[in-house]
Amino acid sequence: MIFPLIDAEAGAGGAGLGVALVLGVAFGFALERAGLGSARKLAGQFYGRDLTVLKVMFSAIVTAALGVFWLSRLGLLDASRVYVPPTYLLPQAVGGAVFGVGLVAAGLCPGTSCVAAATGRRDGLAVVGGMLLGVLLFAEAFPLLASFYDSTPRGTLTFPNLLQVSPAVATAALVAMALGMSAGAERWERRAGAGGGS
């Protein structure tokens, strides 16, 4: 097992920060290439005009999931040393819903707002400012929210654990779902006459 090369805990070291910069540049470059620095294009997802968000997101998730699966299978990656965000059922369900409402209003997510701002769009900069204010408000209200924030903890919970299936089955199901959604998205855009390409 040669991967992961660096432990996430040691990420504050200089080498880790260099990796962060390189990965960030590639991430930002790809987001802008896809058009996700454009709030109108991103918001189009929720009006059925342009399903780029869905296509990019599922392609990325499937690519990385297949990579993790095969690198583990080939004995190159120790997946148990990759940090999986812990599950907190209620805070993540409610937080997701709150996030979704903000997403339609903003037209950008936190990462893409940085891309939009970087390309000179003032609405991107406004989202960045709003995000900073939002996390500050959350921190100020934290004493009131702490018990909810820590409620319904399930630790590191993945679908293979939950459903008692092998990673191969779970990954295959993910790929099948993503292929189905992409096919559906293409059909929808053709029927709606929406342009996903530009």
Added chain:
Amino acid sequence: MSATDTASASVALPAARARVRAEGRPYASPYVTGVGIGLVLLAAFAVMGRGLGASGAFSSVAAAGVGAVAPAHAAGNPAVAEYLGQGGPLRDWLVIEIAGVVLGGFASAWLAGRLGGGVERGPRVGDGARLAYAAGGGVVMGIGAKLARGCTSGQALTGGALLSVGSWLFIATAFAAAYAAAPLFRREWT
């Protein structure tokens, strides 16, 4: 897309077309860019043993601001204090990653001739209203991302690829809420 589809699309969305900047090359395929982002995410797993993120960088910068203005207040708040004491935001992995996102986004837009100011909005609202929606949406997203312990990057992409149940719960409720709320913001975009 056939010729008739293209024609009907430009007839159906004349206002929308007019608002999209005329200059700049067309965007790349969502599948190619999606696979590219997936490979970046995989590289993060393989090299660092962790995925990508965004909202954590905002928390780190905001906490540093509070720490500079009101150090005692910051130290007494666990939601702020957890981001302090790592040598400042410039030693924070996610802050450096997001600095990279800014550089990468700028470089891509520059190479494609897509740089430029302006405000993206639908034809029925002015710049001021759009900026207010953008800032307000940012505030709401910030709160949601904190509650969920991550955003589209740290939960949807990273946790989604690692088949985390909480991350998929986040994806499901975020999309459902966004579609449910979309009619309320129709004026902003269409």
